[in-house]
Amino acid sequence: MKIGITCYPTYGGSGVVATELGIELAAAGHQVHFITYSQPFRLTGREQGIFYHEVPVSNYPLFEYPPYDLALASRTAEVAEYYDLDLLHVHYAIPHSVSALLARQMLAARGRHLPFVTTLHGTDITLVGLDRSYLPITRFAIEQSDGVTSISQYLRERTVKEFKIKREIEVIPNFVNCDFYVPLDPEVRAEKRQRFAAPDEKILIHLSNFRPVKRVTDTVETFARVVEKVPAHLLLVGDGPDRSAAEYLAHKKGIQERVHFLGKQESVNELLPLADLMLMPSELESFGLAALEGMACRVPTIATNVGGVPELIEDGVNGRLFPVGDVEAMAEAAADLLLDPAKLEAMADAARKTAQQRFCSSKIIPLYEKYYERVLERTGSGVEPVSPSS
Ligand code: GMT
Numbered sequence: 229m230k231i232g233i234t235c236y237p238t239y240g241g242s243g244v245v246a247t248e249l250g251i252e253l254a255a256a257g258h259q260v261h262f263i264t265y266s267q268p269f270r271l272t273g274r275e276q277g278i279f280y281h282e283v284p285v286s287n288y289p290l291f292e293y294p295p296y297d298l299a300l301a302s303r304t305a306e307v308a309e310y311y312d313l314d315l316l317h318v319h320y321a322i323p324h325s326v327s328a329l330l331a332r333q334m335l336a337a338r339g340r341h342l343p344f345v346t347t348l349h350g351t352d353i354t355l356v357g358l359d360r361s362y363l364p365i366t367r368f369a370i371e372q373s374d375g376v377t378s379i380s381q382y383l384r385e386r387t388v389k390e391f392k393i394k395r396e397i398e399v400i401p402n403f404v405n406c407d408f409y410v411p412l413d414p415e416v417r418a419e420k421r422q423r424f425a426a427p428d429e430k431i432l433i434h435l436s437n438f439r440p441v442k443r444v445t446d447t448v449e450t451f452a453r454v455v456e457k458v459p460a461h462l463l464l465v466g467d468g469p470d471r472s473a474a475e476y477l478a479h480k481k482g483i484q485e486r487v488h489f490l491g492k493q494e495s496v497n498e499l500l501p502l503a504d505l506m507l508m509p510s511e512l513e514s515f516g517l518a519a520l521e522g523m524a525c526r527v528p529t530i531a532t533n534v535g536g537v538p539e540l541i542e543d544g545v546n547g548r549l550f551p552v553g554d555v556e557a558m559a560e561a562a563a564d565l566l567l568d569p570a571k572l573e574a575m576a577d578a579a580r581k582t583a584q585q586r587f588c589s590s591k592i593i594p595l596y597e598k599y600y601e602r603v604l605e606r607t608g609s610g611v612e613p614v615s616p617s618s
Pocket of ligand 1: 240241242243245320349350351379402437439441512513514515516517518535
């Protein structure tokens with residue numbers, strides 16, 4: 229298939245999922261065209277079968293708000309026509325599904341059919357989509373999509389309830405490449421950990437875009453309580469609006485030497501396996517991709533019991549779940565695990581097993597392929613399989 233993908237190309241779960249999906253689809257033999265305002269950050273531009281099309285947005289002085297969604301619709305229609313795309317897959321409903329709808333209509337007027345699939349990721353529904361100014365158009369674009377998927381059961385139910393959507397929404401969970409996100413060989417791991425911690429010290433990690441919903445200061449609060457019991461270091465990977473609040477808190481608590489702000493990192497698969505535990509105290513997560521990436525590297529997560537997280541983490545088996553804001557309980561559980569190596573090892577094994585058995589890209593990518601085929605069949609634009617001789 230020739231598939232167009234639109235997403236937010238910057239750091240953020242939906243962009244990561246869209247990019248990894250494109251990489252996996254290209255590896256499976258499809259032709260993938262990314263249509264976004266900048267190259268998705270996990271792409272090198274050298275991947276076989278992947279093409280990138282930048283969306284230029286002109287900044288005429290009259291435009292206080294340059295109309296990116298229109299530029300995106302226009303560029304999508306062009307790319308679809310020139311490269312003969314079979315299908316478009318947009319990640320994050322706002323504004324991508326609206327631009328896709330416009331592109332589909334523009335092409336229809338020229339006698340071409342471009343079905344599009346919208347994948348809902350979370351804040352497009354739970355925060356942004358419920359803003360009155362965005363709700364009607366988001367609901368319309370979701371209803372008009374040729375296919376809609378959500379990354380968890382929770383998000384599907386929340387979309388149906390809050391948006392009163394009647395159409396079918398397919399749950400296709402997030403995934404991780406289990407050959408790329410892997411535990412390290414113990415000797416290599418011990419050597420690499422020395423960059424951050426002494427051999428007898430533990431390492432905790434947090435990975436996010438530091439938005440308020442991630443409650444990064446709860447991560448620091450939790451860690452401050454852990455170091456009272458266990459010598460440890462905290463790696464904070466990512467950047468965003470709450471970084472300075474977290475830095476201030478680390479100084480206020482006098483633990484700044486133990487809290488390492490690493491900023492945005494491209495190869496998180498190299499950092500995650502160094503940790504013993506991940507902290508994800510979010511206010512809400514429709515899935516919690518960071519936790520899954522950690523689990524694939526044998527790092528269990530102390531998380532909040534919110535949204536779609538229980539679909540990934542089973543409390544006491546492959547991680548721990550607590551109410552939002554309960555930093556005391558999260559710290560106690562973390563210290564308890566760090567001081568009980570056998571318990572931590574069992575949980576680390578279970579975490580990797582969950583990632584492998586349920587969320588590996590090898591299991592999830594075929595679900596997307598089958599879904600695309602169904603959408604193409606339903607909309608009357610099925611792609612003929614290419615015979616080896618043709
Ligand atoms: O959480 C964010 O701030 C970013 C957001 C995104 O779309 O980039 O993340 C959402 O999508 C991720 C990938 O599907 C999920 O793993 C996150 O749980 C989800 N975030 C929320 O629901 C808050």
